[in-house]
Amino acid sequence: MSVQAIKSINLLRFLQITAILIVTFLLAATLGFLAIESTWVKPEFNSPHEAFLKGSIGTELMPVPVFQILPDMFPDQFQPAGKEAGDWIQQFGFIKGENKEGLPYGISVSNYRPKSGSPSPVKFVGFSCAFCHTSKIKRSNEDDGFLALGMGNTSLDFIAWGDAFRTAVLDEKRLNMKAITKTYEAKYHKSLGIMEKLMIRLWLSNIRQTVKASLPKFDAPYSGKDLRNAEFMPTGPSRTQPFRNIVRSIINRPAASDKAYSKLPAVYEQGNRTWAQFDGSVRNPASRSTFAAFSAGATVENLALPEIANNITQATKYALMLKGPQYTDVFKDVSLDAEKVKRGRSVYMQHCSTCHGYRNSEDGQWIKGKLQGEVIPLEEIKTDPERVNFRYYDLLADYLYNNFPEGHPLKPKREDIRPGPLGNTRGYINAPLESVFSRAPYLHNGSIPTLAELINLKPRREVFYRGDNIYDPIDVGLIAPDKQDEKHYYKFDTRVKGNSNKGHNYPWFYQDTGWNKADLEDLLEFLKYLN
C-alpha cells in the first residue's frame, strides 16, 4: 500500500474516531442536561395554609416577567376604563399583594410549564385557591379593607381579564419579543436573562398558536371597553362559568349556550358539608378542589404531579376547618342589638334552621338542620335553573370521571359525583350558613346583593351595577348602585337568562301573606351575628 493510501486511511480513521467521540460527548451532554433539567423544579410540599395561599394548583399561564409588564404594554385592555379609573388590579378586581414582584394576591409562582407541568428554567405565574376564594371587605373606596380568607372574591372579573389576555396574545404587532424586552428593561432597569428570553419566546409562540386554534370554537375574545359591557361579557365580577371550561376541554364543545353563572363561593368549614357545590353534585372535598382547579386551567397531566396534587389536598384540608370572619371583627364600629339578635335567633330557628342548620353557642359546632344537605328540586326552590339545566348536565359527570385515568392521585370516585349512582341533583342544596354576612352576593348566581333583599325585608332589585362594590354593614352585603359609574360598570340585569333573582322566598314573599317587617329586621340582625 502506498504512503498516500496509508495516510488517507489514517485520516479517515481519525475522523471516524473523532465523530464517535463527538457524538458520545453529545449524548453524555444530553444526559447531563436532563440531570440539570430535573433540578429546575424543586417541589415544595406546603402546609395547608401555604398551599391555599400560594400553592400551584396547575393553572400556570405565563412567565412571570410577561405577567409583570403585560398591563403596561396593553393599557387599553387592562385598564379599559382609562388610567383615571385605577390600575389593572383595581379594574379587574384583583387584590393587591404585598410582595416585591408586584404580584396580586392569590398568584402562584412555579417552575412548571403551562398545562403539562414540564419543568421550566423560568418561573411561571398561575392562580392559587386564594385567588378566587379571598376577598376584601371595604367600607369605603379609601378603605384598605378587611382581608377575608376563604370568602369568594366579590370584585374579581376573571373572565373579562381572560379575554383581555387573549386579545393581547393575538396582537402580533404589539406583543413580540422586542416589545417585551424593551418594556421590561424600561420598567425594571435590568435586562431579561438569556433563559428568560428563550422561554418567553417559546411560550409566546405556543400560546399564540393555542389561542388562534381555539378561535373557531370559542370565538374571538372581546377587548377594550367591551370587556365591561354585560351584553358581551355576561359573567361579570365575582362570577365564573364553571362548566364552560370543563365542557370545552373535556367534551370538546363550544358550550356557547351555557348560561350557568355561579358566584365565586366562600369555602369556609367545608367539613360541615357532605355534598357540596351549589347543586350538591360533588361529595369528596378534594374532588371539589380538583374540579375547581381543572375549570381554572389545570390539566389531568399536571394535577398528577406530586407537588400540585399535594397543594390540592392540603388546600382542601385548610378549607375543611377554615372559619369565616365574624361580623363584629370586621365592623368594629358597629354594635349589634342584643335583643334583636335574640329575637332574630327565634325567627331563624323557626324558619331557616331546618334547611341551613345553626351554630351551637356552647361548643361552636355547626348543628346540622333536618333538611340540611338535601337537594331542593328546582320546582320547589324556584331559583335560577341554568346551572342545573345546562345542555351537558347529564353527561358531564361521566366525562369528568373518565377524564382522570386509573391510578391518578386525584381521580374521583364515580359515586362522589352526581348525577350518578347516588342520584340526580336537579335543584340546589341546603347548605350551612357559616359567616353568612360574608357570603355576599347571594343565591348561587350572585343575583341578590344583600341579605336584606334575600330575606325580602327589602324588595329585590331588578337591575343594579356591580364591580368594585363596597360593603353595606346595615343591609348586609354589597352596595350595588342603580346607576353605572367607573367602579360599578357591570349591569346586572336579573331578567337576563342565568341572572334570575327569583326563588328562595323565605320566610315570606315581599309584603305578601305573613310578611312581618319587625321579624325580618330581627332576623337580619341575627344573620349578622351568625358565624
Added chain:
Amino acid sequence: MKRIKLRKNISLSEFVNIYVPFGILIFIAIMAAELTQNLNHYRTIYSIWVTTALLIPAICLYILPGESKKKTNYGLLLWTFSFFAYLVHFYYGVFITFHASLKELYAEQGVVIATANLILTLWWAIDVFLGWFSDASTKWIQIQGLGAHIYIVLTFFLATVLLFEGFIRVLGIIMTAAILICLTIRIIGELKKE
C-alpha cells in the same frame, strides 16, 4: 463462567456510519422537545420517529437478497440502534407518562395494545441480544429472528399507519412502501435464481 462472546466483526466505518446518525437524531429528539411546552409528550413522539427512521433501512436490509458481511453488519447495527431509540421512547412512554405503572399502562392503552407493546419490547431485546451473541446460522435463531421481524413490522404498521396520524403516519407509509419494494426485489431475485 463461560464469557459471553461477541460474535460479530463490525468495522469502524460500519459502526460510525450508524452510531453517528443515531446519536445526532436522539440528541435532536430529546432537545427539540425543549421547544415545546410538553417535554415528555414530545420526547415520546420524537423518539419513535427516530426509531421508525432507523427501522426502515434495517428491515429493508433484512429482506433484500444477499449474504455479504457488510449487509449483515449494517442490518444488525441499524436493528440495534433502532431498538435503542425505541428504548428511549419506551422510557418516556412507560416510565414517565405512565409512572412505570402497568396498571396505568393497561388502563390507558387497553389489554391488546399494552400487551402487544410489551411483547414487542421484550422480543426485540431478545433478538438484538441473540444477534450479537449467538450464531446466526442456527435454525431456531433464524426462525425466531424472522418471527421477531414480522411481529415488529406488523406492530409498527398497525400503530403508525392505522392508529396514529401526522408525521408518524408518513414514516409508516414510507416503511410500508419500502418493505413492499424490497420484498418485490427479493421475490424477483428468487424467481430469477430458479
